[in-house]
Amino acid sequence: MGALLISPGNVYANDGRVEKITSAKKLRVCIWPAYYGITFRNNRDFQLRGIDIDMAKYLADDMKVTVSFIDSSFPSFMDDLDADKCDIAMFAIGQTEARRARVDMTEPHLRSGMYGVTTKTNSAIQSWDDLDKSGRVLAVQKGTVMEPYMLQNAKQAEIRVIVPPATREEEVLSGRADAFLTDYPYSRWMLVQHDWARVVPPLSPVNPVDYGFAVKKGQPEWLAYVNAFIRKTRADGRLLKAAKANDMEPIVILK
Known part of the structure; x- marks a missing residue:
């Protein structure tokens, strides 16, 4: 079958993915539904909200198809892409070498460093410098970019890797644990949801990571299509609109 010409950017989608999506009239998007501000399912009304929920809807609208959200996670999304459970993973996926070895990453649309979260009653941790000290236990969630960074760079604190269904908050x-490490979006959720939580920011960005979307390897035209879409939303203002609507403006990449 010949190449299929579809906007944005007049990208020829001849690896078949765009044709498959448009034929099915459905875009399947893997998300992590616990990612506040990004792809978050509210337990009160079960509605999905977040910047990447909006971006997925924009992409589906541009393709003139419906969108179907499929629950996934950081540990499982690459397997889900390989198994063709979804066409794309859209939940602010940190761009690491390990992930690039398994999947193709899009151009980034967000960038976040690391933040600490502890309790308001923990008087021993007043600043970022108080985290990595002897006797401290710091929690990181398995599969996040914080896990390899802290395991490699913590000099004195013990790093405890938390595997779901266990949570960093419970630790x-x-x-x-004395504190856990997370990114800007999840730190906002902690302040909104938990009156016991206190965010410990660094004085300057620590391990800033670019976030984007991911697709299965071997689909260069589909990857180019999504990259063209990201650039289009940056130019037409939709990316900024979604960032403002979800309190992600401090970490959105607009250039």
């Missing part, structure tokens, strides 16, 4: 509240 801190129980006293098994």
Whole structure:
């Protein structure tokens, strides 16, 4: 079958993915539904909200198809892409070498460094410099960009890797950990959701990571199509609109 010409950017989608999506009239998007401000499912009304929910809807609108959100996670999204459970993963995926070896990453649309989260009653941790000290236990979630960075760079603190369904919050509240490391979006969620939480920001960005979307390897035209879409939303203002609507403006990449 011949190449299929579809906007944005007049990209020829001849690896078949765009044709498959348009034929099915459905874009399947893997998300992590616990990612506040990004792809978050509210337990009160079960609605999905976040910048990448908006971006997925924009992409589906541009393709003139419906969008179907498929629950995934950081540990499982690459397997889900390989198994063709979704066409694309859209939940602010940090761009790491390990992930690039497995999947193709799009151009970034967000960039975040690391933040600490502890309790308001923890008087021993007042600043970022108080985190990596002897006797401290710092929690990181398995599969996040914080895991390899802290395992490689922590000099004195013990790093505890948390595997779901266990949570970093439980580790801190129980006293098994002094703090946990996360990014800007999740730190906002902690302040919104938990009155016990206190965010510990660094004085300057620590391990800033570019976030984008991911597709299965071997689909260069589909990757080019999505990159053209990201550039289009940056130019026409939709990316900024989605960032403002979801309190992600401080980390959005507009150039």
